[in-house]
Amino acid sequence: MIRRSIIAIGISVVAAPAVAEGDFDFEKGFAAFEDLFGVTEGKRRNHTKGFCVEGTLTPLDETIETYSNSTLFTSESSVIARVSHKGGKANPADDKYGLLGLSMEITTPDDDLHVIAMNTEHFFPVPTSKAFIELLRSKAAGADATKAFAAANPSLKTYSEYHGALDKSLRPHEGTTYYSVNSFLLVNDAGQETAMRFYFRPSGQEDIVVDIHPDFFIENMQANIANGGVSWDMVIVLANADDNVEDPSVQWTGDHTEIVAARFTANAAMTEADGQCDEINFDPLILSDGFAPSNDPMLKARSLIYAHGVGKRLSEKE
Template sequence: MPRIPPARFVIGCAFIASALTVVVVSFAWVAGWIAWPGTAPALSPARLIDAFEHAGGRHLGFRRNHAKGICVSGYFDSNGNGAALSRAEVFRPGRTPVTGRFSAPGGNPAESDAATTVRSFALRFMMRNGEEWRTGMNSAPVFAVRTPQAVFEQQEAMRPDPRTGRADPARLEAFFAAHPETNALRDWLAAHAPSSTFYNANYYSINAFRFTNSDDATRFVRWSVTPETPYAPFDASRNATRDPDFLAHDLRTRLREHPVTWRLMLTPAGPGDPVDDATRAWPAEREAHRIDAGTLVITSAESQIDGACRDVNFDPTVLPRGIAPSGDPLLAARAAAYAESFRRRTAEEARANVR
């Protein structure tokens, strides 16, 4: 082997070290670990979850958002209609087992159900071919903000004032003024009282996804589950003194009598409909073209402490063939933030068990 001159060897090593430094520094900057002088650090999953902890408190072993919840199990009976939009096995005629979780947004697992304005429903479809479809839905059809950065700013605006223990109203109003896209959700919530139970609410995918059928035809789709139990609004005056966990208790009582059901509805986008902005609803006429894909049945409920949903990360980008993410920036951010939340809570649980 020819000998490399010492000078060339030193120069080569310096070049490699310089290149590695550039890579490491660039990665650290993108991850939000460092910032160039005069600039704010980039938003990373860790910083985003830190912001949720600042707003809702740090509760060891719990999810950093949707901390309070209950596990559920059941199945989805497909009628085959969804195959017109997607080749995913879940839409073939037949039954698919599901594991799920009902919850409400927020980081405090002890918050009273009476204080919540949105219900949430996460599902994990486990298909015969080994694929999975995971989804997280809310009872409001739109999201508050469009970008991960705005989610971070919202959580920072909700950080409690040490003097009062509550968010500063002036800080919140400044956030809303800077983000007029929040008006869509705020107006919707003002006009729609939260449901009285978990099982009489509609739940919406909010984000759009790209569906591809067996003919390789592609459509952007949002979906919802529509309850077969009639909606009833939460009445604060009648329920003010109720059990703070009445949502979970009502669900358990109902399931002892019989299952609860929804219809899974697929709504294709029309020309010009936004497919990368979760703050904008599609025109009402799109509902005339939605497809009833089958019946979702929940048969049992368990505590989230030891139930089947405990260790499930309901990452909405875990998708079967035939469904793919849209360009909505919230989807990648949700996947990364959920992973960070999962890492923290499982590590805390492991440390507690070691003791």
């Protein structure tokens, strides 16, 4: 059966001229990942190592319905998710700290699709898709090129200083918080739009409960699920009037209204071979009714690169 998220690739590609950022070339963008990380055929070029998680998304706070009429927030939805290491290495070690990812394909009660793609980064290193591809290319070229890029792009220094100061303690996926990075719009019954970002934080204190080794993450999550459950709370952060909604490299600071809107509860974790997540295109522009994309240019870039990438890697499996 062909997944609807794969069918949605066609929508993204057809829409490309309307939503692409300036002269952004998504094929060159995809190639930049291959130049930096190499190619593991049949696998994602970024977030290459990962496994599947399945569960449900349950609404928590009716306050969110003031801002969005999405059925994500009215009834339980089913979820096929994928947790991963950021980067294109074929088999990075689980027993060493690194950036991680959590992506979700949510099927709402009215059979609508909603995709979420998050990272452990709090915000992005650069403001535009063109700058991001230049960053990847500079890293592939070596230390001198990367230093030159950093000197010309001050947002990278801000990103590096902030994330460099964060706690680097080793945590399993289920003990990790994931951030949307990009901004979106909530849409209510009256058509009113409210800008927001969101993050998924662990609902409990899920910890490392199995012997640590380079591939322990999946075993750890399976053990935590069996020992009482694994879940994350979806926290919606409403934008203030002075927040920069379009630039993913700008962190929102100060007090914000936060709504704990829903909870993702994992019921099972399995390898990509045994699960359903491997063929999913986690396109952040696949949104249910009650949501809309912001004008953040990285959303369009991610959508186009993902669409190109999923077709290429699936063809390599044939």
